[in-house]
Amino acid sequence: MTTPSNTRSIWRAPNARAVEAIDQTQLPYRLATARLESADAVIDAITAMVVRGAPLIGAAGAYGLAMALDRDASDQELARARAALLAARPTAVNLKWALDRVGDAVRTLPAGERADAAFAAADALCEEDVATNESIAVHGAALIRDAWTRAGKQRPVEVLTHCHTGRLACVDWGTALGAIRKAHETGVAVHVWVDETRPRNQGASLTAWELMEHGVPLTLVADNAGGHLMQRGRVDLCLVGADRVTASGDVANKIGTYLKALAAKANGVPFHVAIPSSTIDWSMDDGLGIVIEERSPDEVTHMTGVAADGQVTRVRITPEGVAAANPAFDVTPAALVTSLVTERGVCAASKAGLLSLFPERG
C-alpha cells in the first residue's frame, strides 16, 4: 500500500476548481482518493468522515467555500455556504477558523475576484498547516526524546495514543502522531500503544496503518486496556490530539480521552496534548460548556471490516433493535493535562501557560 507521491491528504492541481483527498473511509483496506467539486461534496465528505481530523476538516472547508464562491460570489452565498459548511462539524473550531479566514480574505473584494482569492487563501492555509504541524512534531518529539533519555535509552520509550492524529488528519505531517514519527525519524527508539478508539476505530485503522507505513513499532489494544498498562508501569507518556482546547486548557477530544487522562494522573504518567494554535478557543474557559456532538447509534451497533472473502463488509454486533448512544467527544479538565504542545512550543495547560506562548491573546 503506497500513498500519493505528494504525501498530502488533500491537494489541488494547479488552477483546478476542485480538490482531491484521500478517502479515509477506505483505509486501512485500500488507498483511494475522492474528488470534491462543490461545497455540498465537501459537506458530505466531512459528515461521512471521508476527510477527518480537525486541521484537515478546516482545509477542506476552506476549499469548499472557494468552490461555492466559484459558482456564486454574492454576499448571500458567502454567508449561506459558510453556515452550511460550519454545520457539518460543529465541534471543530478549526473549521470555523478556516472559513473565517477565507471569508475575511474575499469579503471586501468585487464578486469577480472572490473565487480566485478564496482558492489562494485556502492554498496558503494548507501550506501554513504543513509548517505548523512540523513545528508541533519537533516540539512533541523533544518530549518523547526526554522520556527516552530518562529511561536511560535502554529500551524503547512507551507512548500511548488515542484516536488518530497523523498526517491523514492534517494536510501533511500530523500532530501527536507527527511528533511520534519525528521522534522515530530522528533516532529515538519508540513503541506506541495504539487505542482502538471505538466506535469508529480510527486507532485500529488509520493510526495503525500510518505507523506501520512509517515503520514505527506499535501494539494495538482495546480502549479498555490503557488503564491496566499505565497501572503496571508500561506507559512512559500519553500523547493525544484535540478537537478544541479552551483558553484555560480544558481539552475536548475523541470520546475516551478523559478516561486515559484520569488513568495517567492516577499513575503518575505525563499526559500531553499536541495541537495547532488554531484549535484553541480563546473565547471559552470552561470545557464543560462545549457542545458534544452525538453521532449515529449505528456506529456503535455496527462494525465494518474485511471478511474472509476479501470484501469490506458491515456487520451488526448487537441484538437487533438495541438502543445505543454515541457521544463523539469528551472533555478532559486542564488539571489532568501535563502540557500542551503547540507550534510555538510546550506550555502548561492553563491560562497562564497558554498566554506565555501566545502573549498577543492576553
Add this chain to the structure above:
Amino acid sequence: MTTPSNTRSIWRAPNARAVEAIDQTQLPYRLATARLESADAVIDAITAMVVRGAPLIGAAGAYGLAMALDRDASDQELARARAALLAARPTAVNLKWALDRVGDAVRTLPAGERADAAFAAADALCEEDVATNESIAVHGAALIRDAWTRAGKQRPVEVLTHCHTGRLACVDWGTALGAIRKAHETGVAVHVWVDETRPRNQGASLTAWELMEHGVPLTLVADNAGGHLMQRGRVDLCLVGADRVTASGDVANKIGTYLKALAAKANGVPFHVAIPSSTIDWSMDDGLGIVIEERSPDEVTHMTGVAADGQVTRVRITPEGVAAANPAFDVTPAALVTSLVTERGVCAASKAGLLSLFPERG
C-alpha cells in the same frame, strides 16, 4: 428469541452423565445449546467462552471433574483432570473453589462411588449458586432502590455496568445484572448504560440481550463513553461484577473496569462490585499480584457480527499483520470501590469490611 424453559444456563438431566449449556458464543444472534460429555469438552467450552462468567465456569468445571471420574475414578485421574480444568481459566478463583469442593467430596470415597458423588456435589453446587445469586440480587437491588429514592423517584435511576454479569454468567439469576433485574422486577425505575466491553463485546451482545429479554430499559455505549457520562451527571451508580476480589477488597474484573472506577471516583459516583463470596481470594491481599490472562490478539483485530445477508460473519478491522495485545482483566484498587455486594449483604471494600460479613475468615 426465548430461553430454555428451565431458565438455567447449565443443566443436567436426571441421571445423565453429561450436561447441556447455552452456547454463549452464538448469542445474541441465536439461542443454541452445547452438550458437554467429557472434561475435555468442558475445557474447550471454557476456553472458547461457550460457557463464561466466573460462577458458571465453576459449575461447568465441577461437572467436568465428575465426567472425568465417571471414566476413571483413580487418584491419578482426579489430580490430572483437576489440573487440566484449572488451567482452562487461571484467573477465575471460582473454578479452583468448585474443583476443590468436588474433589473434597470424593477423595475419601472408594473409586466405585466417586463419580456419582461428584455429580451430586456439582448439582448441589449449582443449587447453592442460584440461591447465592438471588441473595446478591436482593442486596444489590436495595442499593439501586436507595439511589432511586435519593433521586426522588422522579426519573429512572441511572446505572452503568461493564461486561456481562447476568444469569448467563451463572447457573441462574446473575450478580450485578441480577441486582438490576431484581430492582426492575420489584418496581424500581431503572435505566442501564451498557458498556460494549471490547474486545469480546459481552456487553453489546449478552448484557444487551439479557436486559432486553427482561424488559429493562438500556442504552448501549462504547467503552470510551462512560467517563463523559459520569462527568455530565448522567450516572447515579456503577455496578459491576468481578472475577476475583482479594481479602483487602482489590477487584480483578474485565479489562476496562479500572477506568470506570477512576471516573466514578473523580465524579463522586458510587462504584459497587457484586460478587458471590466464592470470588473472594482470602489468600491474597494485593490485587496487583494477580496474574492477568493475555488472550489472543485476534479478539482485538477481528470482530464477529451478522452481515446484511443474515450470516454470522467475522471481519478483520485492522491493517493486515498489525501487532495487538489483549490483557483480559485489570485490577481496581479497593480505594476506588464504594462497596462489595455479597450474598451476606453489603460491606466496605476492605479487610475490615469483608471480615464484618465473613467473621469466620478472621
